[in-house]
Amino acid sequence: xxxxxxxxxxxxxxxxxxxxxxxxxxxxxxxxxxxxxxxxxxxxxxxxxxxxxxxxxxxxxxxxxxxxxxxxxxxxxxxxxxxxxxxxxxxxxxxxxxxxxxxxxxxxxxxxxxxxxxxxxxxxxxxxxxxxxxxxxxxxxxxxxxxxxxxxxxxxxxxxxxxxxxxxxxxxxxxxxxxxxxxxxxxxxxxxxxxxxxxxxxxxxxxxxxxxxxxxxxxxxxxxxxxxxxxxxxxxxxxxxxxxxxxxxxxxxxxxxxxxxxxxxxxxxxxxxxxxxxxxxxxxxxxxxxxxxxxxxxxxxxxxxxxxxxxxxxxxxxxxxxxxxxxxxxxxxxxxxxxxxxxxxxxxxxxxxxxxxxxxxxxx
Amino acid sequence: xxxxxxxxxxxxxxxxxxxxxxxxxxxxxxxxxxxxxxxxxxxxxxxxxxxxxxxxxxxxxxxxxxxxxxxxxxxxxxxxxxxxxxxxxxxxxxxxxxxxxxxxxxxxxxxxxxxxxxxxxxxxxxxxxxxxxxxxxxxxxxxxxxxxxxxxxxxxxxxxxxxxxxxxxxxxxxxxxxxxxxxxxxxxxxxxxxxxxxxxxxxxxxxxxxxxxxxxxxxxxxxxxxxxxxxxxxxxxxxxxxxxxxxxxxxxxxxxxxxxxxxxxxxxxxxxxxxxxxxxxxxxxxxxxxxxxxxxxxxxxxxxxxxxxxxxxxxxxxxxxxxxxxxxxxxxxxxxxxxxxxxxxxxxxxxxxxxxxxxxxxxx
Numbered sequence: 001x002x003x004x005x006x007x008x009x010x011x012x013x014x015x016x017x018x019x020x021x022x023x024x025x026x027x028x029x030x031x032x033x034x035x036x037x038x039x040x041x042x043x044x045x046x047x048x049x050x051x052x053x054x055x056x057x058x059x060x061x062x063x064x065x066x067x068x069x070x071x072x073x074x075x076x077x078x079x080x081x082x083x084x085x086x087x088x089x090x091x092x093x094x095x096x097x098x099x100x101x102x103x104x105x106x107x108x109x110x111x112x113x114x115x116x117x118x119x120x121x122x123x124x125x126x127x128x129x130x131x132x133x134x135x136x137x138x139x140x141x142x143x144x145x146x147x148x149x150x151x152x153x154x155x156x157x158x159x160x161x162x163x164x165x166x167x168x169x170x171x172x173x174x175x176x177x178x179x180x181x182x183x184x185x186x187x188x189x190x191x192x193x194x195x196x197x198x199x200x201x202x203x204x205x206x207x208x209x210x211x212x213x214x215x216x217x218x219x220x221x222x223x224x225x226x227x228x229x230x231x232x233x234x235x236x237x238x239x240x241x242x243x244x245x246x247x248x249x250x251x252x253x254x255x256x257x258x259x260x261x262x263x264x265x266x267x268x269x270x271x272x273x274x275x276x277x278x279x280x281x282x283x284x285x286x287x288x289x290x291x292x293x294x295x296x297x298x299x300x301x302x303x304x305x306x307x308x309x310x311x312x313x314x315x316x317x318x319x320x321x322x323x324x325x326x327x328x329x330x331x332x333x334x335x336x337x338x339x340x341x342x343x344x345x346x347x348x349x350x351x352x353x354x355x356x357x358x359x360x361x362x363x364x
Numbered sequence: 365x366x367x368x369x370x371x372x373x374x375x376x377x378x379x380x381x382x383x384x385x386x387x388x389x390x391x392x393x394x395x396x397x398x399x400x401x402x403x404x405x406x407x408x409x410x411x412x413x414x415x416x417x418x419x420x421x422x423x424x425x426x427x428x429x430x431x432x433x434x435x436x437x438x439x440x441x442x443x444x445x446x447x448x449x450x451x452x453x454x455x456x457x458x459x460x461x462x463x464x465x466x467x468x469x470x471x472x473x474x475x476x477x478x479x480x481x482x483x484x485x486x487x488x489x490x491x492x493x494x495x496x497x498x499x500x501x502x503x504x505x506x507x508x509x510x511x512x513x514x515x516x517x518x519x520x521x522x523x524x525x526x527x528x529x530x531x532x533x534x535x536x537x538x539x540x541x542x543x544x545x546x547x548x549x550x551x552x553x554x555x556x557x558x559x560x561x562x563x564x565x566x567x568x569x570x571x572x573x574x575x576x577x578x579x580x581x582x583x584x585x586x587x588x589x590x591x592x593x594x595x596x597x598x599x600x601x602x603x604x605x606x607x608x609x610x611x612x613x614x615x616x617x618x619x620x621x622x623x624x625x626x627x628x629x630x631x632x633x634x635x636x637x638x639x640x641x642x643x644x645x646x647x648x649x650x651x652x653x654x655x656x657x658x659x660x661x662x663x664x665x666x667x668x669x670x671x672x673x674x675x676x677x678x679x680x681x682x683x684x685x686x687x688x689x690x691x692x693x694x695x696x697x698x699x700x701x702x703x704x705x706x707x708x709x710x711x712x713x714x715x716x717x718x719x720x721x722x723x724x725x726x727x728x
Contacts, residue, residue: 062507102507106495111483119475119498129506131470131495134483142493143426143466 012136013266013317015071017114025072025117027313031154033296034220035079038153038358041291042079042218045360046086046149049288052094055148055214057101063087063148065128066106066210068137069155072117077126079151080105083218084127087149103128108141110134112317136160138202142210150207153220159266160199163191167262179243180265182236183229196268200278208284211363217285219359222295223272225352230269232351238307239265241342245335254330255323263322265315272355285361292355304339308332376500377630377681379435381478389436389481391677395518397660398584399443402517402722405655406443406582409724410450410513413652416458419512419578421465427451427512429492430470430574432501433519436481441490443515444469447582448491451513467492472505474498500524502566506574514571517584523630524563527555531626543607544629546600547593560632564642572648575727581649583723586659587636589716594633596715602671603629605706609699618694619687627686629679636719649725656719668703672696 015024057063065083070076084105088098107118111134122130135141137152138160165173166181166188173187181192207217222235230236250257270278272292279285312332319328379388421427429447434440448469452462471482475498486494499505501516502524529537530545530552537551545556571581586599594600614621634642636656643649676696683692 060509062510104507104510111486112480115479115483115496116476119479119496122475122498129497129504130499131497132479132483133493133495134486135494140493143468146426146468 012110012112013315013321014110014113016313016316017072018117019072019121022309022312022316023072023117024313025074025121027309028071028075030295030310031071032075032078034154034356035075035082037293037296037356038220039082041289041293041358042082042151043086043089045218045289046083046216047090047093049360049362050087050090050149050216051214052087052091052096055212057091057148058096061100062102062104064104064106064142064146065149065151066108066133066142066147068108068141068150068152069158070107070109070113070118072114073121075153076107076118077121077123079153080128081123081126083149083151104131105129106131106133106142106147108133108135108137110136137206138199140206140209144209145212147207147210148212148215150211150215150217152217154222156200156203156219156221157267157269159192159195159268160202161195162264162266163195165191166264175264176261177247178240179246179260179263180230180236180239181268182231182240184231189229192268193270193274196270197278200270200275201282204279204282204284208282208363213363215363216288217361217363219357219361221275221357221359222269223275223355223357224269225355226271226273228271228352230354232349233354234350235269235354237348237350238311241339242311242335245338246331248338249327249331249334254327259323266318269354272357275357275359279359279361284364286364287359288362289358289360291358293358294353295356304336304343307339308336311335376474376476377679377685378474378477380677380680381436382481383436383485386673386676386680387436387481388677389438389485391673392435392439394659394674395435396439396442398518398720399439399446401657401660401720402584403446405653405657405722406446406515407450407453409582409653410447410580411454411457413724413726414451414454414513414580415578416451416455416460419576421455421512422460425464426466426468428468428470428506428510429513429515430472430497430506430511432472432505432514432516433522434471434473434477434482436478437485439517440471440482441485441487443517444492445487445490447513447515468495469493470495470497470506470511472497472499472501474500501570502563504570504573508573509576511571511574512576512579514575514579514581516581518586520564520567520583520585521631521633523556523559523632524566525559526628526630527559529555530628539628540625541611542604543610543624543627544594544600544603545632546595546604548595553593556632557634557638560634561642564634564639565646568643568646568648572646572727577727579727580652581725581727583721583725585639585721585723586633587639587719587721588633589719590635590637592635592716594718596713597718598711598714599633599718601711601714602675605703606675606699609702610695612702613691613695613698618691623687630682633718636721639721639723643723643725647728649727651723652726653722653724655722657722658717659720668700668707671703672700675699 019025091098105128115132165171166175173191383389455462469492479496529535530539537555613619
């Protein structure tokens, strides 16, 4: 066994560190929406689906919970507390004393995530032992059969890398003139989908080894209605709009066109049907529950003030790496100004909503 | 169960962060000396004393190793690799295939330790799953019976706090005119010893709960020959010399005398016999091995160039907190200049060497 080096992975872009005004810690209300919208479903799934006895919790009494792609908080702390409350409720329902349980929570993100801020913000009177686990969730992170619950929220859409073909000028999937796969070039969409499939396969294989039999994986992910291109949804429109701003900046001479052509977002939103097929094909998990839900903020999110800090907290690291520190402020200023002026245009032509998916898997 | 908040502990002073010229990462040769001097003893203890079969490793095949007070590396990575090599050797000696073993290494230090640097510096092709665990080792850090090996090197001399009496002007243990317990005032020495005893009791109780029966704890700590005051040793002389520099700066008007009076190092070096008694009194561990060794660098360490960066990397955080950022450079500059001029005086009157102790405990 040798653990692969995920430290130098060229494609890990942490959320904005610290807790300053542009930090992820201060600009993750959208991601928080996922956590809050699924609070009841998460709790109910754990109460109903987690068979503590069959996992041997009667004798060992320690539960290991991992939150993958946790960033720096506070959302991860809310999600974790919700899961622990549900486990206790489950245990109590079996006439067991929940105060005899111990929890170890493993907070995972890339090794360049700001773990110092995460640790500083840990809830003071937490009911668990906390650990930070650095590395990519596309590979192994934990020992065999060591986890009882895995939670991954607003994180699985990150690819391990931009598919090679879309930056290759000799490929039919070369994504010149665009920065994403929102449905304009079929080959581009296919290359992105292939990358996502391969990443998900690695992800599911790794988790299958780490979860104990009967262990649960709770996934929150944004998906697309089958056959609907991303460009017809509010999120897709925003990616396209940000792309058009980058090309404007290239025309204005601030960025080279070549640099914009070689830029692509390493994220992907799968079709809901395809996502389900991927899990069934992997074969290590049963699907215990699959619910669609509406993001509680999606309808309020019609303003530039909403989108700009959110995109910046999520993508600043990506932009820094690709375009360099000296232009990042200008990029976001231009994007912000254009979005304020064109918010109705930016939202024009949206025919579908993306589907927020809550899915509960059980390790066979 | 509620995990105590160790985040806001007033008395945790991390080693200097990052990997700049004054960082712990670049100035921990002294601490590295401990690791190197004990490499063979650590390996032999694990090979001889760790009964993998009785701990159930045959079935679970995952070993949990914790390094407490790990700081940011690189010493911790060297120590960890050495332990893993020894476990593999042990396993192989029982005709088992060591490549089937998995290791999870839990790197612990205070939550204001620079875990970001620790994670960045993790060896690329490591043979273990890594996790960072923030918090004070004077309390619980891990679930019950979850660890197989605990390693704590050059860290147990840190107290959880300066004993209250030594900063209380109404106490007979008030340490006015000194910054440490090097043997000039009996009541001060007693107050420090009582704090150390209480801290060690908490430490041993916590580890007793976390280690599996048969699990090993390997301790490397500097101790004193029974009955010899610290001021008669090279390390004690250095603390006293640094104290005299602080009082000089008070006379020069840079620091207030009151501020220096209220300053005390929160570290303690126990008498070797007392340390052994403490462990026996706790009763949760058997002493499997107890060896004294000479620090490989202690005789070379006769120069200011050696001591100043070492003390700064270890104590800058402490000085920052007590005296404020604006004077820390001046304190270390003055100390450095005085030590260069007076190195022979600083080393005068040393009659004994401290005893570097390597001790192996087994959980009953």
